[in-house]
Amino acid sequence: MTQVILKQAKIIDASSPFHNQVMDIKIENGTITQIEKEIAATSGFEVVNIPNLHVSQGWMDSSVSFGEPGYEDRETIENGLKVAAKSGFTAVALQPNSNPTIDNQAQVRFVLDRAKNQATTLYPVGALTKGSEGTDLAELFDMKNAGAIAFGDYKKAVQNANLQKIALQYVQDFDGMVIAFCQDSSLKGIGIANEGEVSTKLGMKGIPALAEELQVARNLFLLEYTGGKLHIPTISTQGSIKLIKEAKAKGLNVTCSVAIHNLVLNDEILMGFDSRYKVLPPLREEATRKALVEAVLEGTIDCITSDHNPLDIELKKLEFDLAKDGTIGLESAFGALLTILPLEVIVNKLTGNKLVFNIDNPSIKNGNKADISLFTTEENWIFGKENILSKSKNSAFLGQKMKGKVIGIYNNGQLIMNN
Structure with a gap:
């Protein structure tokens, strides 16, 4: 399991007490264990520190x-x-x-x-x-x-x-x-x-x-x-x-x-x-x-x-x-x-x-499973072939304007980053 600290993440989650707040989030063994304004770097934890980082429920x-x-x-x-x-x-x-x-x-x-x-x-x-x-x-x-x-x-x-x-x-x-x-x-x-x-x-x-x-x-x-x-x-x-x-x-x-x-x-x-x-x-x-x-x-x-x-x-x-x-x-x-x-x-x-579909959707708060999407919201860019990760390339969005970028997810104890 990946242990993670997300730095200065704006939380977009209406069911969370931290909705619309910029916080540090500590995830241990797949569970959110701490949400504070500042969490010190801890040995054995991967730190995600990205400008304009936003997080929401998965x-x-x-x-x-x-x-x-x-x-x-x-x-x-x-x-x-x-x-x-x-x-x-x-x-x-x-x-x-x-x-x-x-x-x-x-x-x-x-x-x-x-x-x-x-x-x-x-x-x-x-x-x-x-x-x-x-x-x-x-x-x-x-x-x-x-x-x-x-x-x-x-x-x-x-x-x-x-x-x-x-x-x-x-x-x-x-x-x-x-x-x-x-x-x-x-x-x-x-x-x-x-x-x-x-x-x-x-x-x-x-x-x-x-x-x-x-x-x-x-x-x-x-x-x-x-x-x-x-x-x-x-x-x-x-x-x-x-x-x-x-x-x-x-x-x-x-x-x-x-x-x-x-x-x-x-x-x-x-x-x-x-x-x-x-x-x-x-x-x-x-x-x-x-x-x-x-x-x-x-x-x-x-x-x-x-x-x-x-x-x-x-x-x-x-x-x-x-x-x-x-x-x-x-x-x-x-x-x-x-x-x-x-x-x-x-x-x-x-x-x-x-x-x-009646699937559990844990909110972003202490003690809950970390099931989180990570993204930014400001960047403007054009979707190109280099952005296609699928085996098939049949995208209707090639050449289309995009805004914001996905950073990745944390779920099932794994941090997956889009880089």
Whole structure:
């Protein structure tokens, strides 16, 4: 275990008695043992003394894909967790879109075993249906017992309403959560970009906002009928925001997330036909981007995800309509967010992922486990290829302005620094 003294760190943690104060923090054997204005250097302790150092409760990313097992050429669990640590995340929820799909307890145990002894903790999401094929429910109860935190088919909407209904009813027996990606496949058709002015100019088949909103509305109706817990990931339209806001006002147990690229970029960036910007849901027009930012600020959107999805060059560097959807996002997450949102909101939404998935989130005070993200807030820079730590390089943020930098994390008794 690394013994650490963090010098002159501004604590951003509304649940801590030291919120917004600049303090020294002493960490022994993975536990915070002292928080004072000044702590003397101690033999055997590593000292972190960086100008403008800030710390918060550890961040969580609610949607990452690592490829392993089956797609190790895209990313491995070991390297993926190291990337997450250097990107400021002490926890990640791993999507089940590997090969084989994480749809049984053996697969859940496999990925947990591969994630042992890492600074960043991995939480598996089990597939909702066998093979994520949308036909039969997977072994949900067994996966929950093996360590799965929720159940959903990554980027695949369950088109069968009755199956979605049964899933919402079934998981209540063991306090499970259903993750429902929302997209009506018949309305999406062969669409590859947001349906609007840009797609029309470019001659691209459009994906209407209605494709998402119709499924959001259906799933919220089902939730009202069944009860239980529903998480709607990566919403991207103004109609989805309105529907979820109304459902929350009714008292339904629904949460939602937004992908960072949908908050920062709009569909005008597609004018160069660069497939790095092909994502699902697609980048929307500027008015919707602004509405998503507003929904984060007002609290309708509960958490923010990088929706990190590594894809190798053979899948990405193709004609726009043939390229696979997805971008990596861990390395650029914090720097991109700080260009559009206040710091406390970012910290709240990145730590709020843990609340959504009922994961312990210790505050920064004496006696608590040290589960901490370290970062600065002032530096302006441009995200370049040298900043990519993932095996795959498919970043939609290359050339984008960033603000602030991640220093690293302290978690599970380990200090990981981004240098």
